[in-house]
Amino acid sequence: MLKSGRLPELLAPAGSPEALSAAIEGGADAVYFGGPSFNARMRAKNFTYETMRENIALCHAFGVRAYVTLNTLVTDRELPDFVAAAAMAREAGADALIVADLGGAAAIRHAFPDLPLHASTQASAHNAAAARLFAKIGFCRTVLAREASAEEMRRFIATCGMETEVFVHGALCVCHSGQCLFSSLVGGRSGNRGECAQPCRLPDGSGRYPLSLKDLSLARHIPELIDMGADSLKIEGRLKSPEYVRDVTAVFRRLLDERRAAADDEMKYLAAVFSRGGFTDGYFTGRIDHAMLGTRSEADKDESAKQTPFVGLTRTIPLTLDFAMRQGEPVRLTVTANGKTCTVTGDMPLLARTAPMDAEAVKKNLCRFGGTPYRVERAAVTVDAGLMLPVSRLNALRRAALAALAGEARPDLPPILLPASPAGARPDRPTARFETAVQITDTAKKYFIHRYLPLDRYDPIADGVVLPPVIFDGEQDAVRTLLQKAKAAGAVHALVSNPGHLDLAREAGLVAHGDFRLNITNEHTLAFYLSQGLVDALLSPELTLPQIRDMRGAADVIVYGRIPLMLLEKCLGREVGTCAACEAGQNEYTDRRGEKFPVLRLSPHRSVLYNCRPTVMSDKRRELLAAHVAGGHYLFTVETADEIDAVIAAYQSGRAPTVPVRRI
Numbered sequence: 001m002l003k004s005g006r007l008p009e010l011l012a013p014a015g016s017p018e019a020l021s022a023a024i025e026g027g028a029d030a031v032y033f034g035g036p037s038f039n040a041r042m043r044a045k046n047f048t049y050e051t052m053r054e055n056i057a058l059c060h061a062f063g064v065r066a067y068v069t070l071n072t073l074v075t076d077r078e079l080p081d082f083v084a085a086a087a088m089a090r091e092a093g094a095d096a097l098i099v100a101d102l103g104g105a106a107a108i109r110h111a112f113p114d115l116p117l118h119a120s121t122q123a124s125a126h127n128a129a130a131a132r133l134f135a136k137i138g139f140c141r142t143v144l145a146r147e148a149s150a151e152e153m154r155r156f157i158a159t160c161g162m163e164t165e166v167f168v169h170g171a172l173c174v175c176h177s178g179q180c181l182f183s184s185l186v187g188g189r190s191g192n193r194g195e196c197a198q199p200c201r202l203p204d205g206s207g208r209y210p211l212s213l214k215d216l217s218l219a220r221h222i223p224e225l226i227d228m229g230a231d232s233l234k235i236e237g238r239l240k241s242p243e244y245v246r247d248v249t250a251v252f253r254r255l256l257d258e259r260r261a262a263a264d265d266e267m268k269y270l271a272a273v274f275s276r277g278g279f280t281d282g283y284f285t286g287r288i289d290h291a292m293l294g295t296r297s298e299a300d301k302d303e304s305a306k307q308t309p310f311v312g313l314t315r316t317i318p319l320t321l322d323f324a325m326r327q328g329e330p331v332r333l334t335v336t337a338n339g340k341t342c343t344v345t346g347d348m349p350l351l352a353r354t355a356p357m358d359a360e361a362v363k364k365n366l367c368r369f370g371g372t373p374y375r376v377e378r379a380a381v382t383v384d385a386g387l388m389l390p391v392s393r394l395n396a397l398r399r400a401a402l403a404a405l406a407g408e409a410r411p412d413l414p415p416i417l418l419p420a421s422p423a424g425a426r427p428d429r430p431t432a433r434f435e436t437a438v439q440i441t442d443t444a445k446k447y448f449i450h451r452y453l454p455l456d457r458y459d460p461i462a463d464g465v466v467l468p469p470v471i472f473d474g475e476q477d478a479v480r481t482l483l484q485k486a487k488a489a490g491a492v493h494a495l496v497s498n499p500g501h502l503d504l505a506r507e508a509g510l511v512a513h514g515d516f517r518l519n520i521t522n523e524h525t526l527a528f529y530l531s532q533g534l535v536d537a538l539l540s541p542e543l544t545l546p547q548i549r550d551m552r553g554a555a556d557v558i559v560y561g562r563i564p565l566m567l568l569e570k571c572l573g574r575e576v577g578t579c580a581a582c583e584a585g586q587n588e589y590t591d592r593r594g595e596k597f598p599v600l601r602l603s604p605h606r607s608v609l610y611n612c613r614p615t616v617m618s619d620k621r622r623e624l625l626a627a628h629v630a631g632g633h634y635l636f637t638v639e640t641a642d643e644i645d646a647v648i649a650a651y652q653s654g655r656a657p658t659v660p661v662r663r664i
Contacts, residue, residue, distance in 0.1 A: 007257070007259075008225065008232055009029040009030050009232040010029045010233055010249065011030045011232050011233065012030070012235050012237075012249045013235055013238040013240065014238065014245065015034075015045055015046065015239055016044065016046070016047075017054075019033075019240070019245045020055050021058070021312060022243070022245040022246035022249070022310050022313075023064075023245050023246070024058070024062050024064055025246050025249075025314065025315055026245065026246045026248070026249025026250040026253060027253030028064060029064060029065065030064060030065035030232070031065075031066055032066075032067040032069055032098060033066075033067075033068065033069065034046045034047065034069040034238065035047055035085060036049070037085055038071075038081075038085050038194075039069040039072065040069060040071045040100070040120070040191075041194060043195075043239060052089065052092045053091075053093065057406050060407075061317060061374070062373060065096070066095050067094065067098050068094040068096075069098045070085055071098050071100040071122050072192060073100065073101050073190075073192045073519055074101045074103065074521060075521050076547075076551065078522075079107055079522060079524070082101075082104050082107065083104075083111050086115065096116040096141070097116070098119075098143070099117050099118070099120060099123075099139075100119075100123050100192075100519075101521070101522070101525060102134075102137055102499075102525045103522045103524025103528060104524070104525075105117050105119075105138065106416065106418055109415070109416045110417070110418040116410075116413070117137075117138055117140065117141075119131070119134045119139045120177075121143040121144070121145060121167070121177040123178060124176060124178040124179060124517070124519075125145060125499075126145035126176070126498070126500070127471060127472055128156050128161070128500070129499075129501070130498060133532065134162075134499070135161060135162055136532075137528065139162065140162055141163035141165055142162060142164060142165070143165045143234065144166050146173075146216065148166075148283065149283060149284060149285070150284050150285065151286075152474055153166060153228060153284070155473040156473060158228075158229070159473070163232065164229075165231060165232035165233075165234050166225065167216060167218075167234045167236055168217070168219070168225065168252065169215070169217050169248055169252065169270070170235055170236025171215050172213040172214070172215060174200045175565075175566040175567055175568055175609075176470065176567045176568070178519060179567040180196070180566055180567075181542065181563060181565045182565040183196045183197045183198070184542055185563060185565060185662065192519065192540075193542075199211070200213075204590055204591055205593075205594055209293060209295050210293065210576055211572070211589075212276070213280065213293060213294065213570075214275070214276045214278055214280040214292060214293065215274070215280070216279065216280060216283075218233075218281055219251065219261070219262035219270060220262050220281065221261065221284060222259070222260060222262070223259060223260060223261055226256075233252065235248055235249060235252065242310040244307075247269075248270060251269065251270055272306065273303075273307060274304050275294075275296075275300055276294035276296045276300065277294035277295060277300065278294060282570075283569065288569065288570050288571070290575065292570060315373070316373055316374065317337050317373050317374050318337065318374075319335055319336065319337040319376055320336045320376075321333070321334070321335050321366060321376055321379040321381075323380070323381045323382065324382045325349045325357070325387055325389060326384045326387075327384045329348070330347060331345065331349055331393075332345050333345075333401050335401045335402070335404075335405060337374065338405075344401045344404055346389075346393055349388065349389050350387065351386060351388075356386045357387060357388045357389065359383045365391050365394045365395070366394055366398055374402070421523060421527060422523050422527040422530050422553025423553060423554065424530065424536060424553055426556065426630060426631065427449075427536055427554070427556045427630070427631035428630040429448075430448050430631050430651075431450040431451075431632075431633050432452070432634035433451075433452040433453070433466055433634075433636065434451065434452070434644075435636065437453060437457070437461050439639065443645045444644055444645070445461070447652075450464050450493050450513075451463055451464065452464040452465060452493070453466065454466050454468075455467055456468075456482060456603050458485075458489065460489050462491070463493055464492065464493030464494060464495065465483070465486050465493070465495070465510070466497070466515070467479070467495060467501050467504065467505065467515075468602060468603070469498060469567055469602070470567065470602075470606060471498070471501055479504060483504060487508050487509055487510060491510060492511060493511045493512075493513060494508070494510040496513065496515060497515040499518065511535055512534050513534060513535060513536055513537065513538075514534045515537075516539070516541055516633075518537060518538075520539050520540055521539070521543060522551075526539075526553050526554075526555055527553065530554060536556060538556055538557060538633055539555050541557075541558055541563050541664075548627045548628070548629065548664070549626065556631050556633050557632065557633065558615060558633045559617045559629065559633065559634065559651075560615060560618070560632070560634040560647060561614055561615060561635025561637065562598060562610040562612075562613070562614045562635065562637050562638070563662075564610055565609050565611055566607075566608070567602075568609065569606055571605040571606070571607050572587075572609060576589050576590075577599070582599070585598070587599040587600075595612040595613075598637060598638050600637060600638075611662065613660055615663070615664065616650075616657045616662070616663070618650040618651045618654065618655055619654050619657070620663070634647070
């Protein structure tokens with residue numbers, strides 16, 4: 001039985017002003033779009049600040065909310081421009097900002113405590129604890145990870161303590177959002193900075209597409225989404241056409257209004273608008289298998305080409321108008337549209353010397369709404385005899401009434417304190433993580449001050465555990481049990497990969513250190529995490545040595561190892577190899593150039609795709625010290641024990657690599 005509560009917001013993409021109009025035409029409750037900088041779809045047409053202001057006013061005229069995306073990672077030197085971009089979006093009338101960088105969010109909330117913030121899916125929230133941590137910075141909404149099942153989605157909505165936004169239609173990244181470094185470290189175009197080159201859509205060395213997923217569609221699950229209390233249903237597609245935005249939005253508008261699931265003909269229609277061989281709901285239903293894969297065929301493209309062109313916004317807004325011009329009183333105009341009523345007052349009317357105004361003359365002037373989305377449905381005009389008012393003043397009164405209709409009162413949000421400069425000194429001893437206990441040689445035990453093993457493979461030869469990078473709410477009890485066992489066996493430290501996992505490490509009594517997956521690229525983010533209990537943290541692998549040099553506080557960087565490029569909820573091992581090879585750590589993804597990327601298993605069936613080339617800085621000690629990196633973190637994956645000893649020897653002697661490697 002459906003709950004009787006309100007419908008979720010229908011949130012549509014707008015990669016251009018044309019697409020924004022198409023979203024309104026389709027019946028969106030809200031739209032999201034990016035400005036000229038700091039948004040994760042820099043290849044979209046996007047908006048200048050002038051067109052942003054105009055289009056937000058258009059949205060508000062139709063009662064549609066406008067959210068501006070500032071959802072890329074931000075460096076320290078970019079923070080002033082980032083806050084300036086937020087200021088311009090606020091000035092343009094944005095109802096909220098969608099932000100991924102926690103330090104950037106803290107800076108915005110410090111500068112503009114009245115501006116609501118939504119945590120982007122790039123912030124990697126897959127459990128309620130992450131949302132509760134985001135609330136400390138000032139977020140009021142979290143975009144839940146697309147990999148959440150229906151059960152996990154329901155848990156999150158019930159316990160996160162803030163608004164929840166979920167994706168219901170559009171392209172799926174095969175990697176957990178915010179955790180993909182493939183395009184950045186291999187192709188030089190950062191997905192976390194809005195420049196993703198989409199390597200997942202390319203064929204592998206055998207011509208297959210093991211990383212390309214079909215588009216998501218939860219159109220058949222609308223009643224369930226309403227019932228679980230989702231606050232916003234989000235359509236992906238800022239790189240899609242206005243026709244796509246209009247038609248997909250219109251289907252979901254109808255389904256929401258009628259509180260029902262899509263029928264077969266509606267699914268067929270959505271596929272004709274755009275699909276990659278159909279749709280998947282595999283994450284939502286828990287059917288995570290080969291059927292989720294898909295590519296865009298010529299037949300798919302031919303179907304999309306049949307869409308009716310979008311020629312512009314045809315919807316209008318019915319408006320009622322009441323005007324009074326009485327002797328001895330300022331003129332008064334009341335307008336009502338979209339259930340909102342506003343009254344504005346103007347000048348005192350004048351006694352007419354020759355040509356007094358009558359009601360018809362006033363109505364003719366007041367009802368001129370050309371160039372606006374309004375159409376006058378009813379106009380009541382009262383004019384005392386013998387009075388007049390210059391037409392220019394009537395026009396000004398009409399404009400003031402429309403401005404009042406478009407205006408929105410901002411919520412009263414409490415200010416927050418900007419994080420202080422990060423405390424603590426850079427680590428001066430190297431640390432390392434290993435895949436298995438047999439990799440921790442006697443040399444490694446002496447060389448590394450901390451040695452980490454995956455939580456499910458902990459051995460007392462290590463003094464720390466690596467928490468799984470994904471722990472849904474329903475998985476937390478099992479993780480707590482493993483943490484208690486590791487603690488009892490001698491574990492002291494924990495590498496934390498997600499903001500929602502800090503409490504788990506603390507509950508177990510372990511010393512918490514931040515992993516590189518926290519995407520720390522500026523001091524505000526580092527300071528926030530340190531204030532929440534981390535003793536130090538690894539910085540993002542996307543930072544350059546000069547950027548690392550300028551970061552203060554207790555932070556370190558990966559100086560050796562194959563850096564994870566993708567974190568997949570769907571098992572990649574089954575697509576590129578066998579389960580036996582997956583267990584043995586022998587699966588590889590081979591790209592079209594013949595480069596081989598190790599694929600390792602995460603319990604239960606998640607996968608991690610590692611870089612084909614290790615990062616090696618063994619002969620760059622001077623450069624590392626100049627960047628204040630005295631310790632360094634090592635990441636061992638497929639190396640044998642002998643190879644690990646050789647790596648340590650190379651760093652001790654300063655020996656240069658003899659094979660192709662990646663540099664910081």
